[in-house]
Amino acid sequence: MAPVVNPTETEISEKYDYDLIVVGGGSGGLAASKRAAALGAKVAVFDFVKPTPVGTTWGLGGTCVNVGCVPKKLMHQGALLRQHIHDAKIYGWKVGETETHVWEELVEKVQDYIGSQNFGFRVSLRDKGVKYINAYVTFVDQHTVKAVDKRGNVTFHTADKFIIAVGMRPNYPDIAGAKDYAITSDDIFSLPYPPGKTVVVGASYIALECGGFLNGLGFEVTVLVRSILLRGFDQECAERVGEYMKAEGVEFMRGFVPRKITQIEPGTPAKLKIEAKNNSTGEIAEIECNTVLFAIGRTACTESLNLESIGVKVNSKTSKVIVNEAEQSSVNNIYAIGDVIEGKLELTPVAVQAGQLLSQRLFGKGKVLMDYVNVPTTVFTPLEYGCCGYSEEDAHEKFGKDNIEVHHNLFQPLEWVIGQKAGVCYAKLVCKNDDNRVIGFHIIAPNAGEMTQGFALALRIGAKKEDFDSLVGIHPTNAEVFTVLDITKSSGKELVASGCGGGT
Structure with a gap:
C-alpha cells in the first residue's frame, strides 16, 4: 500500500524552491x-556582509561571533588579566613591576578563534542539510527573492515561508569626518594596530564595554x-557602573556631542582632533586623540530588502520589522526574529531561542x-553589571511606585579584602508589595553574568522575596x-558594604 502523503507538503515542494528561506546568517537565523x-x-x-566604511568585513555567524559578544568578552578578559596581575603581587606572587601588552597578538588570537567559528557554522549548516548562499537578497x-553575490551574479529563489534575521549595524552621526576617520565596534576587534588614545562617543552598553576594555588594556579613554x-x-x-569606570581612569564628558572630526596627521594610528559641544552650556571642547569610536546606536539592516513594497510594515525611524507575538509580520508568510524586530530585546540568546521556537511552530507541532x-543579560564593563526583569524605573511605571519595594545593599568580595578595594559592589532586588514577588x-x-544566569530562573518561575531569604547562601561568595x-529603600537606611557577599 502506497504511503499517505500530505497534499499540502507536496504542493509546497512543487511550487517553491524551498519551504523556508532565512535572510541573515547570524545566531538567530x-x-x-x-x-x-x-x-x-x-x-x-542567505548571508552577505557589507564592508564598513573603513573596509572591515567578516564571515558567517553575524554580529555576535564576529564583532559582538564573543570578541568583546575575550578583550574584556584580556583587560581583566592586567588587574589580576596587579592583584597577584598583593597575594605574594613575584611578577614584573610593569606589564607590557601587545595589541596585535590579542587581535590575532581573537580573529583566529572567530575564523574557526565561521568555518564551524558552515560545516554545521552542511551537516544539517541547509543550503548556504553568500549573497545579498531583496524581495x-x-x-x-533576488540574490546578488559578490561577483554580481543574479539569481532568483522562491520559498513558502521567510524569516528575516538580518540584525543591525552601527550608526554614524551626520558630521564632517565621521566615516572618513572614525570606526565602530564593527572595526575595533580586528584593528591591525593599537588604537592609542581613544574617544568613545556614546553611552550604550557597547560604548561602555569598549571604553572599559580599552582602558583596561592600557589606553587612555x-x-x-x-x-x-x-x-x-x-x-x-x-x-x-560609570563611577567605577571613572575611578579606574576613564574620563567622562557629560552633555557633549561631536561636531566634526579632522585628521592632524595620518598613521597607524593617526592623529585626530574631535570637536564636541555641550548642548546645555554651549561649551566647545577640542580633543586630540588617535581613534574615535562611535557607539551611538544601531539601525536594522532592512532598508535595501524592499520590504514595504511587498506589504511588510517597518518602523520608519528604526527600520525594524513590526511583528505580532508570534514574530509574524504584516505579510502572513514572512516572519522576523532577533535585533531586527520592533520593540524587543537586542540579545543574541533571545534571537536563538526565538528562532528555534518559531521553526518549531512553523514546521513542528510547537505552540510555545x-x-x-524575564531575560537575563550582562554588561561586560570593568565591573560587570548583570540584570533580569524590570529596572526600578520600569517597575514604578508598570506597577505603580507605591506597589514597589527595593531591597539592596553594598558588599565587598572577599577577594578584594587583602587589596583594600572599596566596597562598591551592589545588589538590588525589585519586588512587588502586593505579592512580594521579585520582578x-x-x-x-565581578563575574556578574555567572550569578545573573542562575538567579534568572528564580524570576522566571515567580520567586518571592521570602524564597530568596530562605535560601542558604554559599559562604564566602558574592551571590550569597x-x-x-x-x-x-523605603527605610532610608544607609548602605554599608559588608564582607563575603554580606554573609558575615
Whole structure:
C-alpha cells in the first residue's frame, strides 16, 4: 500500500524552491534554519556582509561571533588579566613591576578563534542539510527573492515561508569626518594596530564595554556622553557602573556631542582632533586623540530588502520589522526574529531561542511563544553589571511606585579584602508589595553574568522575596548577598558594604 502523503507538503515542494528561506546568517537565523531542517523542511540561508566604511568585513555567524559578544568578552578578559596581575603581587606572587601588552597578538588570537567559528557554522549548516548562499537578497514578492553575490551574479529563489534575521549595524552621526576617520565596534576587534588614545562617543552598553576594555588594556579613554548612561537599564546601577569606570581612569564628558572630526596627521594610528559641544552650556571642547569610536546606536539592516513594497510594515525611524507575538509580520508568510524586530530585546540568546521556537511552530507541532520579559543579560564593563526583569524605573511605571519595594545593599568580595578595594559592589532586588514577588534582579560585581544566569530562573518561575531569604547562601561568595538583603529603600537606611557577599 502506497504511503499517505500530505497534499499540502507536496504542493509546497512543487511550487517553491524551498519551504523556508532565512535572510541573515547570524545566531538567530542559523538557529532557526537548523531547527527547521531538523523538522524536515527544505531550507536555505542567505548571508552577505557589507564592508564598513573603513573596509572591515567578516564571515558567517553575524554580529555576535564576529564583532559582538564573543570578541568583546575575550578583550574584556584580556583587560581583566592586567588587574589580576596587579592583584597577584598583593597575594605574594613575584611578577614584573610593569606589564607590557601587545595589541596585535590579542587581535590575532581573537580573529583566529572567530575564523574557526565561521568555518564551524558552515560545516554545521552542511551537516544539517541547509543550503548556504553568500549573497545579498531583496524581495521581489512575498514568495520570491533576488540574490546578488559578490561577483554580481543574479539569481532568483522562491520559498513558502521567510524569516528575516538580518540584525543591525552601527550608526554614524551626520558630521564632517565621521566615516572618513572614525570606526565602530564593527572595526575595533580586528584593528591591525593599537588604537592609542581613544574617544568613545556614546553611552550604550557597547560604548561602555569598549571604553572599559580599552582602558583596561592600557589606553587612555574619554567617553562623550550626550545624556544618560545605559539607557533602558536601571539608572542607579548605570551610574554606579560609570563611577567605577571613572575611578579606574576613564574620563567622562557629560552633555557633549561631536561636531566634526579632522585628521592632524595620518598613521597607524593617526592623529585626530574631535570637536564636541555641550548642548546645555554651549561649551566647545577640542580633543586630540588617535581613534574615535562611535557607539551611538544601531539601525536594522532592512532598508535595501524592499520590504514595504511587498506589504511588510517597518518602523520608519528604526527600520525594524513590526511583528505580532508570534514574530509574524504584516505579510502572513514572512516572519522576523532577533535585533531586527520592533520593540524587543537586542540579545543574541533571545534571537536563538526565538528562532528555534518559531521553526518549531512553523514546521513542528510547537505552540510555545518567546518570553521577552524575564531575560537575563550582562554588561561586560570593568565591573560587570548583570540584570533580569524590570529596572526600578520600569517597575514604578508598570506597577505603580507605591506597589514597589527595593531591597539592596553594598558588599565587598572577599577577594578584594587583602587589596583594600572599596566596597562598591551592589545588589538590588525589585519586588512587588502586593505579592512580594521579585520582578527585578540587579548585581554589580565581578563575574556578574555567572550569578545573573542562575538567579534568572528564580524570576522566571515567580520567586518571592521570602524564597530568596530562605535560601542558604554559599559562604564566602558574592551571590550569597541575595540571601541576606535586609535593607529597603523605603527605610532610608544607609548602605554599608559588608564582607563575603554580606554573609558575615
